[in-house]
Amino acid sequence: MSLNRKELERETRKKLILASALKVFKDLGLERATMDEIAKVAGFGKATLYYYYHSKEEIFNTILLEGWKNMWTSLKEFDVAGKSPRKAFISLLKRIAELVNEDRPLFEFLFFAPKALPAEYREKGEWRVYQNRLYDLLTLMIEAGIKEGQFPQMDTRLVLKAMGGIFHGLVFLGDDRDTITEAEIEEMLGTLLRKDKQAPVAHEK
Amino acid sequence: MSLNRKELERETRKKLILASALKVFKDLGLERATMDEIAKVAGFGKATLYYYYHSKEEIFNTILLEGWKNMWTSLKEFDVAGKSPRKAFISLLKRIAELVNEDRPLFEFLFFAPKALPAEYREKGEWRVYQNRLYDLLTLMIEAGIKEGQFPQMDTRLVLKAMGGIFHGLVFLGDDRDTITEAEIEEMLGTLLRKDKQAPVAHEK
DNA sequence: CAGTTTTTCGAACGTGCGGTCGAAAACTAA
DNA sequence: TTAGTTTTCGACCGCACGTTCGAAAAACTG
Numbered sequence: 518m519s520l521n522r523k524e525l526e527r528e529t530r531k532k533l534i535l536a537s538a539l540k541v542f543k544d545l546g547l548e549r550a551t552m553d554e555i556a557k558v559a560g561f562g563k564a565t566l567y568y569y570y571h572s573k574e575e576i577f578n579t580i581l582l583e584g585w586k587n588m589w590t591s592l593k594e595f596d597v598a599g600k601s602p603r604k605a606f607i608s609l610l611k612r613i614a615e616l617v618n619e620d621r622p623l624f625e626f627l628f629f630a631p632k633a634l635p636a637e638y639r640e641k642g643e644w645r646v647y648q649n650r651l652y653d654l655l656t657l658m659i660e661a662g663i664k665e666g667q668f669p670q671m672d673t674r675l676v677l678k679a680m681g682g683i684f685h686g687l688v689f690l691g692d693d694r695d696t697i698t699e700a701e702i703e704e705m706l707g708t709l710l711r712k713d714k715q716a717p718v719a720h721e722k
Numbered sequence: 723m724s725l726n727r728k729e730l731e732r733e734t735r736k737k738l739i740l741a742s743a744l745k746v747f748k749d750l751g752l753e754r755a756t757m758d759e760i761a762k763v764a765g766f767g768k769a770t771l772y773y774y775y776h777s778k779e780e781i782f783n784t785i786l787l788e789g790w791k792n793m794w795t796s797l798k799e800f801d802v803a804g805k806s807p808r809k810a811f812i813s814l815l816k817r818i819a820e821l822v823n824e825d826r827p828l829f830e831f832l833f834f835a836p837k838a839l840p841a842e843y844r845e846k847g848e849w850r851v852y853q854n855r856l857y858d859l860l861t862l863m864i865e866a867g868i869k870e871g872q873f874p875q876m877d878t879r880l881v882l883k884a885m886g887g888i889f890h891g892l893v894f895l896g897d898d899r900d901t902i903t904e905a906e907i908e909e910m911l912g913t914l915l916r917k918d919k920q921a922p923v924a925h926e927k
Numbered sequence: 928c929a930g931t932t933t934t935t936c937g938a939a940c941g942t943g944c945g946g947t948c949g950a951a952a953a954c955t956a957a
Numbered sequence: 958t959t960a961g962t963t964t965t966c967g968a969c970c971g972c973a974c975g976t977t978c979g980a981a982a983a984a985c986t987g
Binding site: 756757758768769772776777778 | 943944945946947948
């Protein structure tokens with residue numbers, strides 16, 4: 518798909534609008550973000566936005582879709598070949614953390630915005646496809662890891678929830694917006710996921 | 723503070739309004755919740771709501787404040803005397819999970835609604851006082867636990883973030899709204915928090 | 928340059944919603 | 958019953974904000 522100059526410029530402007538919208542969403546919250554404000558940040562008149570997107574909702578959806586799609590794309594190509602499930606899992610999470618640290622506002626939006634949506638709406642978004650693929654991938658890794666005794670021996674679903682939670686907590690929680698280093702993530706996951714040398718409980722008295 | 727019948731009825735009506743508002747917030751999301759809808763659910767005319775609360779915001783704040791205050795009250799009286807930091811910590815989290823399971827919509831609101839707020843606003847709420855007390859309490863427990871070698875030896879802040887995350891993940895994450903049992907929480911925390919040199923806590927029956 | 932297409936935006940429209948007002952209805956006390 | 962008080966709400970107001978329109982400006986083309 519090759520684009521001539523004009524199409525390229527149009528794409529650039531569309532991207533600019535998305536970036537501005539993201540900034541406004543982030544600063545004001547979804548609720549208070551207005552098209553006027555987005556336009557102002559982008560340096561356009563409000564009406565011009567509608568030359569590029571049908572509606573505010575389309576802008577919102579596009580950010581989510583592109584975001585999740587890109588995340589998925591960049592992760593699925595991530596090389597885990599030859600790694601143990603455990604190593605693969607940890608390095609994948611580290612990779613995600615890297616991505617997050619590269620564009621924190623975007624990823625906060627990707628992770629949190631959906632929760633602010635009405636439930637019925639949350640189901641429909643195209644972006645869900647990519648989110649689900651990511652979750653499925655993680656689930657597979659965890660299942661493999663449990664089977665090989667590299668993760669705590671418990672219900673996959675529980676492990677996934679907990680891992681998701683830990684990750685979420687590490688990367689996003691806290692008022693301080695200090696970024697967590699890769700080393701810290703490594704340490705945390707490494708410690709918490711320490712593999713069972715034997716079946717838990719069994720040998721101890 | 724004794725109330726006569728009228729004052730009591732007034733209190734009851736105020737509570738009814740809060741409960742209705744919570745329901746609407748939950749169903750429609752903060753954004754789409756309207757005073758008209760809240761009034762309808764409560765069985766009042768919209769104007770009547772303003773006889774009990776100054777504004778929509780006051781209703782919102784009251785729910786958060788009462789919620790966090792009650793949570794704190796019910797937790798601070800929770801008996802941890804004589805327990806090791808580790809046991810105290812785990813039983814406190816279990817207690818919180820119990821509370822959550824008793825009134826899921828309320829606690830989802832307490833935990834998630836603040837994130838949907840504009841940052842500058844988030845700082846101001848009175849409810850923050852109680853949230854902070856809870857976090858401080860947890861931090862103290864974790865610090866003590868680390869010192870006594872009952873938790874992984876790492877930065878307190880990291881452990882708190884991770885624990886918060888795990889808890890968050892366990893209790894809230896996932897589309898399925900199935901409640902997590904106490905036993906599962908016990909298992910998860912017990913396994914992940916396993917002390918360095920020793921076996922996981924024995925599961926009580 | 929004129930003629931055509933693409934891009935921009937000021938101004939206006941419609942409406943949804945928070946909040947108000949005044950008066951009716953319901954309740955109380957005598 | 959009446960006079961006073963509390964509670965309720967229909968109707969209205971103002972405005973913020975998403976969206977549209979028409980036409981001006983800018984960018985191309987030959």
